[in-house]
Amino acid sequence: MSESKLxxxxxxxxxxxxxxxxxxxxxxxxxxxxxxxxxxxxxxxxTRGQDTFWLVSYLILLVAALYHGMYGLRTILLEYFPxxxxxxxxxxxxxxxxxxVLGSYVVIYSYIGG
Amino acid sequence: MKVRFKIWRYDPAxxxxxxxxxxxxxVKEGMTVLDCLYYIKENIDATLAFRASCRMGIxxxxxxxxxxxxxxxxxTQALSLGTDVIEIAPLPNYKNIKDLVPDLTPLFExxxxxxxxxxxxxxxxxxxxxxxxxxxxxxxxxxLQFAYCIKCGACLAxxxxxxxxxxxxxxxxxxxxxxxxxxxxxxxxxxxxxxVDNPKGLWRCxxxxxxxxxxxxxxxxxxxxxxxxxxxxxxxRKPKARLIPLNKxxxxxxxIKAPEPTV
Ligand code: SF4
Ligand code: FES
Numbered sequence: 001m002s003e004s005k006l007x008x009x010x011x012x013x014x015x016x017x018x019x020x021x022x023x024x025x026x027x028x029x030x031x032x033x034x035x036x037x038x039x040x041x042x043x044x045x046x047t048r049g050q051d052t053f054w055l056v057s058y059l060i061l062l063v064a065a066l067y068h069g070m071y072g073l074r075t076i077l078l079e080y081f082p083x084x085x086x087x088x089x090x091x092x093x094x095x096x097x098x099x100x101v102l103g104s105y106v107v108i109y110s111y112i113g114g
Numbered sequence: 115m116k117v118r119f120k121i122w123r124y125d126p127a128x129x130x131x132x133x134x135x136x137x138x139x140x141v142k143e144g145m146t147v148l149d150c151l152y153y154i155k156e157n158i159d160a161t162l163a164f165r166a167s168c169r170m171g172i173x174x175x176x177x178x179x180x181x182x183x184x185x186x187x188x189x190t191q192a193l194s195l196g197t198d199v200i201e202i203a204p205l206p207n208y209k210n211i212k213d214l215v216p217d218l219t220p221l222f223e224x225x226x227x228x229x230x231x232x233x234x235x236x237x238x239x240x241x242x243x244x245x246x247x248x249x250x251x252x253x254x255x256x257x258l259q260f261a262y263c264i265k266c267g268a269c270l271a272x273x274x275x276x277x278x279x280x281x282x283x284x285x286x287x288x289x290x291x292x293x294x295x296x297x298x299x300x301x302x303x304x305x306x307x308x309x310v311d312n313p314k315g316l317w318r319c320x321x322x323x324x325x326x327x328x329x330x331x332x333x334x335x336x337x338x339x340x341x342x343x344x345x346x347x348x349x350x351r352k353p354k355a356r357l358i359p360l361n362k363x364x365x366x367x368x369x370i371k372a373p374e375p376t377v
Contacts, residue, residue, distance in 0.1 A: 003317045004307075004346045075320065078313065082279040085313050 010071040016064040020057055049110030062103040070096040115193060117141045119150060121162065122203040123213055132210065134201070135159075141192045147202065148176050148187035151214075163213040171330065174266030178214050179203040184268035186330045205271035207280075221267045224283045228291035228309050233302030239357070247299035247355035260293035260338050262331045269325035269335050281314040285325035285335030288316060292342040299355040307346065316342060 031039050038044060048054045074092045081088065116138060124132035137154050145153070148166055155162050166176040169188045176187040180202050181195055192200060208216035234240050234247075269285040270276045276284045283291075291306040310316040316339065325335040 002311050003313055003315065004311050007317045007343070008347055075318070078318070079275065079278045079320075082281070082314065 006071065010068060013064040013068040013071075016060060017068055020061040020064065023057060024061060046110070049107070050113060052111075055107060055111045058107045059104060062100065062107065066096055066099055066103070115141055115198065117150070117192060118199045119154065120199060120201040121151075121154070121214070122210075123162075124210055125212055143193060145192050146188050147178075147180055147185075147190045147192050147200065150192050150200075151187060151202070163215050165215050172264060174264035177205055177266035177268045177271070177330070179205055179271065184271040184328045186266060186268070189330055205267055207271050207273065207276045208267065216267070216271075218267050220280070221265065221270055221284070221286060224287040225265065225290060228283065228287045228294075228306050229302055230287075230290045230294060232294060232297060232300045233305065234299070235301040245357045245359040248358055249298060249355055253298045253353060253355075256298070257293045257296040260289050260296075260333055260335075263290060263293075263329075263333050264331055266330065268328045268330060269333075272324035272328035274322050274324065275318050275320065279314055279318055282318050283310055283315060285319075285339065288319070288342060289333060289335035289338035292338040292345070295342070295345060296352075298353050303345075303352075310342075311346070319343075 026034065027036060028039050031037075039048075070092050074088055077088045077092075078085065117140075118136055118138045120134045120136055122132055123129070123135045137158055139153065139158070141150060146169075148169060151162065151164050151166075155164075164176070164178070164187070166188060167173040168175070171186055171189045174186075177184055178187050179185075180187065180190055181197065181200060184205055187202075202214060204210045204214045205216045208218060208220065211217050232247075263286060265286065267286065269289075273282075273285055275282045288310065291310060294300050295303045295306055319336075319339045321336060321340070323336045326333075326337065329335065
């Protein structure tokens with residue numbers, strides 16, 4: 001993929017983060033204002049995990065955060081090691097993929113009642 | 115006022131390492147840093163090497179690192195620096211040829227790579243122009259500030275990305291690529307985009323903004339780079355310049371003469 005497209009996705013991911021991270025942070029930290037019943041309570045966490053809205057939101061948040069973060073990390077690494085493009089791309093791809101698998105596993109596992 | 119100049123000296127033919135040499139003398143009001151360098155060369159040490167030409171901020175030759183900032187020596191009043199110690203070194207991020215002279219070859223090469231000239235729609239028109247392209251004042255405004263670049267290279271000296279990635283085209287070339295893309299007489303946008311859309315190109319800029327701070331001509335290369343990035347995705351319709359054929363007819367005797375064509 002061309003660099004311009006990678007960068008464009010990075011900006012799109014930032015916009016998605018703005019919305020979904022906003023929902024996440026609002027829900028977690030403005031619980032008193034929004035009238036949410038203790039968002040960190042075990043039963044509430046479990047109920048949220050089994051809700052389709054939260055499943056989809058968490059997956060979108062996961063993908064957007066991972067892409068945005070991994071792109072940023074790649075930029076930093078490229079600045080330190082500009083000659084190692086292939087290695088850095090590979091490293092970022094592998095770390096990103098493993099984190100995606102692990103993150104989706106947690107979200108999906110709690111959705112199906114784990 | 116007595117000022118101590120700490121000047122970077124390096125002669126690759128005999129020095130293993132660069133070093134700073136001190137020169138102290140009375141600086142009079144109105145003397146620029148370049149005047150001071152000429153004073154040293156003419157009265158104290160004729161071996162000092164530096165580059166300058168126009169002495170009026172036009173040619174871009176005298177950019178150097180003055181008190182840790184890239185500036186034009188001819189546009190910097192020595193006393194306005196507000197200190198009695200002035201340190202002068204060659205521009206960073208370039209190879210040092212001798213004393214205060216940097217090797218600006220990469221600057222010019224990078225500039226050349228982005229095709230910094232108007233590329234007309236029809237190649238024949240490029241070789242044998244048959245007329246002039248129209249341009250309104252509003253269309254001129256689209257790129258005018260970027261056209262003030264004098265290729266002094268100060269922006270590359272300030273750019274942290276050039277410091278770590280020598281192949282990065284740098285603010286000067288990127289601003290010039292945008293300058294021509296934004297010109298309504300130009301049709302070379304695609305060719306320039308291909309030149310910079312790579313892992314070491316445009317997208318390595320992370321908006322430190324140091325180039326805009328450093329530019330002595332008020333060009334804002336950081337802005338040009340952001341506009342350039344935006345143009346990859348939001349291509350507003352660029353108005354096309356009309357080709358106005360040259361008027362070969364002679365004006366009637368005594369009639370008002372049209373201005374001479376410029377091509
Ligand atoms: S953009 Fe400014 S600092 Fe950079 S080369 Fe042009 S005039 Fe010099
Ligand atoms: S000598 Fe020409 S810009 Fe300074």
